[in-house]
Amino acid sequence: MRPHPHWIDYSIIAIYFTFVLGIGYVLKKYMKTSADFFLSGRSIPAWITGLAFLSANLGAQEVIGMGASGAKYGIATSHFYWVGAIPAMVFVGLFMMPFYYGSRARSVPEYLKLRFDEKTRGLNAISFAVMTVFSSGVSMYAMGKLLQLLLGWDFNVAIIVSALIVLAYTFLGGLTSAIYNEVLQFFLIVIGFIPLTYLGLKDAGGWDGLKARIGNDAMVHSWKYLGSPSANPMGVEWFSMLMGLGFVLSFGYWCTDFLVVQRAMAADSMTSARRTPLIAAFPKMLFPFLVILPGMIAGVVSAASTTGNAPASAAVAPGTSEISLQGGKGIIPPKVDESGNPLIKDGKMVLDYDLATPMMLVRYFPSGLLGLGLCALMASFMSGMAGNTTAFNSVWTYDIYQGYINKTASDHHYLWMGRAATVFGLAIAVAAAYIARQFNNIMDVLQLVFAFVNAPLFATFLLGMFWKRATGNGAFCGLLSGTAAAAMHHGLTLPVGSAPGVKGGFLGLVVHQYPSEMAQNFWTAICAWTTCFTVTILISLLTKPRPDAELKGLVYALTDRPKDVGLQWYQKPAVLAVVVMTVLVVLNWIFW
């Protein structure tokens, strides 16, 4: 199959870029203080912060990665939404937002400083800052590769153009600009992907036709085969799914990651801040139909259309080249090495699952809609980058620069520093994209280290917010030992069929083999969380607690319950939460 962009597709992309930059330009005049730039002056209504909360997470990993998982594992990928996101989003809205928003902390690390101490904040701020710029780089690298393939753009041009556009609008309009663009991008992805799912499903013969074509019952049920790891393609059993993904990883991300929490902190009131993740939960629940189904469909449909016998490619776009499907599955092509030869492992061709969703666009969208689909893809890459950039510049400016380097500068200076951080944050991200291109392994190692650092985080926040006896020393030791435990567990175990190294077993001894990489990751997380939780409690009991007066507004027992005055019953956070959870149960039941 060959990508077929036309003048109409380029026009759509150009119009989108114009609006993206226009929003940044118009917002520039509203950026007067550092609070405007980093917190949007805490003045954004809930439906906007809600969609941005969702969109900030809707980066490349989501759209491309979930399509790839759909092709590989089938509908069980929906666990990453229905188990791995929604319950945590409800929890952060109902129970944690009162402390984040109510404490007037300007960032997640700053909350840790208010609640615990300087060193816990420093640890969190520095690891978060490093993590965001590097994941921004990885996202850029993926985008560069994809644009090279689909539009025939040069890798360097793709990276520089996308970085400059993101730089322009976050530099000019700060967080507000990032949030507004995330909302725009949300609608673009929904509107760009609905026809894809519709056409794909229609071609496959609807959900029943798709099930028949896949022909593997374990790929069309989400829970039925989770009894034992050998029965389902993920190689995971229900306990590690619920505990590892559903509790540790999901709560660790949605409840503590500043990238998403920052969106809620920009809300115009406590009630709006609490409703932010709940409003985001509604579209989030339905996203599997937009991003997972196309991946599943890609594995079972054919490149040739059944309704017409037109020549394979009429108008050939300059720069793009034919993507060979020889040896692939459905329209998912095999993975190729640098010289274009297919990769073979264990006598079988390795499939490039990351191309499942992009190939669907090429297959089902004629010129016109193709531009819209490509726009939606680019939007997801760029908003991922912009989200990381705005989170990075806040943490850098408030928690590292103001915290340790220059404590007493004017607000004007911090606003300037925020803009400077936007520039050098993106510059580091571009460098990271090139490192990722050169040395794929370095990025794998880095992401592994990030996973170790992130896994124990939720234990720290849970104890910090709900147990007033928890101390700074306890939290700090808990975090360090949780990270160490994660590294130990990973170093001593290995997924079946992998060689020791990045995949695990690097401590020279393999004490347990997991049926899959995913199972190993889930157990690493469980291990880290449990260690952090236990160590924090033990050390806290041995160290001196802070007086109650200092913890007012930071801990559950010493904070007034938020009251939702002036809201209709259907707008109240608790009601929204009940509705979300009910729909969630129904969805799980339908795809059981």
Next chain:
Amino acid sequence: MGFDIRWPIGMMFSVFGLLVGGYGAATQGDQMYARHSLGINVNLWWGIAMLLFGVAMLLLARRGAAAARSANQMLNSERN
């Protein structure tokens, strides 16, 4: 803070709708629809849908602006 995000959303999707829908109308019967989209002129139909969505957003933004204006007027008359 700033301006109403519904203006740019409404404008962008109205433009997309006109462009894609217009392109669909101009290419009615083109073989690319048989090749890609199961013989359906998705450009035309989805273009119309996007135009409707865009216009709806613009109307909501206009209503929002009117509501804000009247709220301001109320505030001003109370002050006087």
